[in-house]
Each structure stands twice: as structure tokens, then as C-alpha cells.
Amino acid sequence: MLEQLLFGIEVALNGLMTGVLYALVALGFVLIFKASGVFNYAQGVMALFAALTLVGFQNGQIPFAHLINAVLGTNVHHFGWHLPALLSVVMALASMVLLAVIVERLMLKYLINQEPVILFMATIGLAYFLEGFGDMMWGSEVKKLDIGLPVGPSDSIESFTYDLFGYGFFIDRLDIVAAIVAALLVVTLTVFSQYSKIGRALRAVADDHQAALSVGISLRFIWVVVWSIAGFVALVAGIMWGAKSGVQFSLSLIALKALPVLMLGGFTSIPGAIVGGLIIGVGEKLFDFLLGPIIGGATENWFAYVLALLFLVFRPQGLFGERIIERV
Amino acid sequence: MFYRETGEFRTSYPNDSQTFPIKFDRRLYYIMLFAAFGVIPFLINDYWANAVFVPFLIWAMAALGLNLLTGYCGQISLGTGGFMAVGAYACYKLMTAFPEMSIILCIMFAGVITALVGILFGLPSLRIKGFYLAVATLAAQFFLVWLFNKVPWFYNYSSSGQISAPERTVLGVAVTGSFTEAWAKYLFCLTMVFVFAWVARNLTRGAIGRSWMAIRDMDIAAEIIGVNPMKAKLSAFALSSFYIGMAGAMFFANYLGAIEATEAFGINQSFLVLFMIIIGGLGSIAGSFIGAAFLVLMPVLLKNILVGQMGWNTAIATHLEFIIIGGLIVLVLIVEPHGMAQLWRVAKEKLRLWPFPHAS
Secondary structure, eight states: OHHHHHHHHHHHHHHHHHHHHHHHHHHHHHHHHHHHOOOOTTHHHHHHHHHHHHHHHHTTBOTTHHHHHHHHOOOOOBOSOOOOHHHHHHHHHHHHHHHHHHHHHHTGGGGTTSOHHHHHHHHHHHHHHHHHHHHHHHOSSOBOOOSSOOOSBOHHHHHHHHHHHSSOOOOBHHHHHHHHHHHHHHHHHHHHHHHSHHHHHHHHHHHOHHHHHHTTOOHHHHHHHHHHHHHHHHHHHHHHHHHHHOBSGGGGGHHHHHHHHHHHHOTTOHHHHHHHHHHHHHHHHHHHHHHHHHHTSOTHHHHHHHHHHHHHHHOTTOSSOOOOOOOO | OOOOOTTOOOOSHHHHTSSOOSHHHHHHHHHHHHIIIIIHHHHOOHHHIIIIIHHHHHHHHHHHHHIIIIIITOOOOSOHHHHHHHHHHHHHHHHHHOTTSOHHHHHHHHHHHHHHHHHHHHGGGGTOOHHHHHHHHHHHHHHHHHHHHHOGGGGTTOTTSOEEOOOOEETTEEOSSTTOOHHHHHHHHHHHHHHHHHHHHHHHHSHHHHHHHHHHHOHHHHHHTTOOHHHHHHHHHHHHHHHHHHHHHHIIIIIISEEOHHHHTOHHHHHHHHHHHHHHOTTOHHHHHHHHHHHHHHHHHHIIIIIIISOOOHHHHHHHHHHHHHHHHHHHHHHOTTHHHHHHHHHHHHHHHTTOTTOO
């Protein structure tokens, strides 16, 4: 019985760690939603794209190698160098900023004043585009991401808990790193948005577009900034997920997992994204642990959505969301 | 010169309220019907049926269904794939449980069952809206597909987990199963789609369609002027799911013959149908067909050109397809949020006045 209980706690702890990773993706959503009212479906694909770019730079892949080979009949693959991890991270970040600028120039600029739903669908289009573009640029095979993060089970925690409870907890070191990074990220973003000039402008835009414009804040610049930050968060999420399970298409599916996280936490709340992520992470792991064997397993696929669905029926604005007020 | 309403006098109400009030439109419609029913069945072969016409018709049916919900009633759904799965599995259970029952009835009952499931998953729409609802419908998508994979009753305990359609006939001609001829398959799907597109068109012209549009345009205002939002939303969910369920049933029985839920009805299908109605035109019956035609034909065309003509490998063609679809969605939303159907409407307006742009 105690064994079972401890195992359950271990499952919950691991769920907590997965939840942190969901929260990382959800954070990107919240940032963009708060500042521009755009529900950015492409966030997950941005994480995939960022991770692909990072791996591509690091391994010195030639962009569009497959396309070049197909058109010109050549056979090129790699430049033949390996960049240091830090440099390639910086380069990947630069590409995400570039992406933000391009998205603003080619897409958002023309969609100002459209209904939120239209913008949402536009970002679905963007997600498809990026997915194809990323694969075209770097190839669609599963890639290994290695920038020197610690992976594998943590021996010290296992032995420590073994001494304490007589049962060694199995916790991936990468998950611990992810949790620390997520905490740092939240603190940094909060400080940034509270105390820096751009951060204040961001909050002004989030509050009221027109009022922000009238005091001289450039909306377009702010949007580029927001999308760049979201790109940065996507890069972090991409690195964590990529290091955990390889850079592959399924990475973009975590975006879908981040949606119920958001609905639980509320679309406009950064702490909400974190709490929602943790609830979903723990919830789906525990649910699968307790009921999975009875009803057939693999419940992780839908548990989050059904939970969010039931939750929304009772509290449409989420846990921390602002109250929805409607007028004719 | 040819697209004119001059000289066409409508002297009775039925005359005035017909679907195509302008003679040119009407003729075009009859010509297309004649081509679809009277010409194509004689020319069609297996390749054209399986690669182009049958998938086009089935996706058009699904797009019609989603358009009723999203285009007319304004409720976004990302659960289309899940509802299609319900239709397919319901059809399979009906076909195997009642071997004497006509396939047409099977498909329609599958639609009815899907409609009930649709109402169930439509209930949250009474509380939440917009993309909150879109995300909530994802629950339907993932839960339903999971259900059909995990509960063996749904696939009659077959060892492969697949379901495959037994042979069924209409008027003595096989329309499902592996011995179906191309023309029979095509004609069957065409008839179903034609009948239900006609029904959909008339639904949207009637009281129920107008109540949907009122809800779409502004639900609170609609409620104030006396539209019952619960009735409107749930009926939209029910009818939409009915169409989508039938599309799923046909997708399984007539088109693929054997399917496995995760592959055939994944989240990608939900998006595909959503893209069809965005590109084709939200809130337009013709738009559903245009969108379906576009998204069915384009991959075939791209594949033929890139893989067949230029000898690229299929992976690149697929990536390019993603890029083009994604780019097109964004482009369509920027240039014409009402889709290709709107382009056609604008073209007609221009044609009516041509060559005198400043007349009237």
C-alpha cells in the first residue's frame, strides 16, 4: 500500500515536471494574447521551428538542401562544421526575431481590426506554413538536440529519497532544469513587463490599443517585440522538449496540449498559465495511473481537453482570467 | 453581355424566391447537374473516381456540415474528424448488425447518431464561445478517436483494430466493398451529396437558417430580439454533425472501404475541413464545394507536377503543399475573408454591368 502511494507520488511529481513544459508553451500563448488579442495557434509550431533551426545551425546543415538537390540535381547536405551550442542558440534566437518581423510585415499588418476568430484562423494558416517551411528547410527526419543539458535520472535524488522513504524517486534531471528555467523565465518576464520601458508599453497596449496609440506607442513595433519574446519562449520550450524527446513533428502537437492549459488558467494570466500547466500535467498523469488500467490506457490524449471542457462549463473565464463582460 | 437580368420579370412569389433568380445562374446550374449526372459517370475510371471525384464529393459533404455550424451559426468546431469517426463507426455497426438494411438508411442513421453526439459536445457552446469553444471541441476530437481505438465493441473485436465495409448494393448495383465499380461509387456519392446540399441550401434560407445567422452576427442581440440561442446553437450542432457523420460514413463505406480511427480521422482532417470552408467561403453552400474541390485537387495536381513531371521526391511535394495551403489561408483571410465564393459574387456583380461600369 505504501509502495503504491509512493509510486503515485512519483507519478504526480513527474506530472508536475511535464506540466512545467506545457506551461512553457502556454506562456508564449499568453504573452501574445495579452499584447495583441491574437490567439496564436502557431506557438507550438514556432517551438518546433525554433528547435529545428537550432539543430540545423549547430550541425551546419545547409538550408533547403533537399530542395536544392531536387532542383539542381546536386547532392549537398552539410557545410561540414559544428557550431558551439551558445552561438547556435543566439543564431536561432535571431531567426525567431526575424520571423517576428516577417510575420508582422506580411500578415498582422493587414489583419488589424479583424475579428479575433479571423486572426485565430490566420495563425492556423501560419502554423501550416511554418510546419511545411521548417521541414523544407531542415528536413523532416527526427533530429537529436544536444546543447549540453543534463539528461537521465538524477542519482542524488534517488538515493536521498531512498534513505528517507525506502523508495527511490525517479526524476529526470532535464525536468528539474526545465522547472528552474521556467521559474527564471516567469520571473524575468514579470520583471521585464513591470519595470522596463518596453514592458510598460506592452501593458499599455494590452490594456487599450487606441489609448496606447494616442500616447505615442507604436503598435507595430510592440507587436514585433511581443512576437520576438514569444519566439524566445518558443525556443526555450523547443530546446526542452527537443532534448527530452527529439526534434520531430510531434513537438508541434504540444501546442494543442497547451490549449487546455490556457483554458484552465485563463488566457490573460501568466501565473494562470503556470498553474494550469501544473494541474494538467499532474492531472493527466494521475488519471492515467489510477483509471488508465481500467478503461484502456492512453488517456493522456484526451484527459486535458475533457477536463478543460468540463471546467469551462462552470467557469468560462478560467481560473485567473478576467471576468467576461458583454454588451450589445 | 450574357449575364443580365434585364427582361426577366418575376411575376409570382415562388418565382421571386427561387434559389437562382437569374436565368444565367439557373442554366449554369442545370448544365453542371447534367454534366455531373449524365456525362461524368460514362467517362469516369478508377483513378479519377478514387483520386478526385469521390473524395471531392465526400469532403464537400463534410464541408457543408461544418459550414452550417461555423459559416452560418458562427460556432467554430475543431472536432470534425471525431464526428466523422462517429459516423463511420456507427455506419459500420449498423451495416454489420442489420445486414438487410439499405446502405442509404445505414448512412442516414449514422448521421442521426452523430447528430446526437454532436448535441452532447455542443452543450458547452451555450456557455462559451469563439476560440474557447474551438478548443473545447478538440475534446470531442481526441476523446472520440481514442474511444474507437480502445473499445473493441466498436470494431467488432477484430484483431487488427480496423473496420472494413461489407458489400452492399443499391438497386442491385454494388456501392460498397471491393468490387464496386467506379461509376457506381461516384453516382451514389453524387446523389447523396446533391440531395443533402439541396436540403442544406433550403435550410439556410428558412427560419432556422436565419436564426443561426442572427446568432452568428451577434448572439446577445439575437437573444434580445427573440431568437432562442439554445435552440439555434444546438440545432446547428445537430444538423452539422448529421452532415459530417454522413460524410464520415461515406468516407468509410464508399471511399476507403477499410479504416483505422487514428489514421483516418486525426486532427488534420478537422483542420482540412475548416480550411475548405475558409478558402471556399464561410456561410456559402457553393463555397463548401469550391473549397473542397480546391483542397482535394491541389495536392493531386502538385503531386502530378512535382513528382510525376519533375521527379522530385514525395516528401518535398508534401512540404510544399503545407506551405501553399498555409500561405493561401493567410492570403485568403487578408484579401477576401469571405473566401472564393465571395470572389465569384463580386465577379457576377461586375459582369452584370459590363461593359458599362458606371451604369445603374
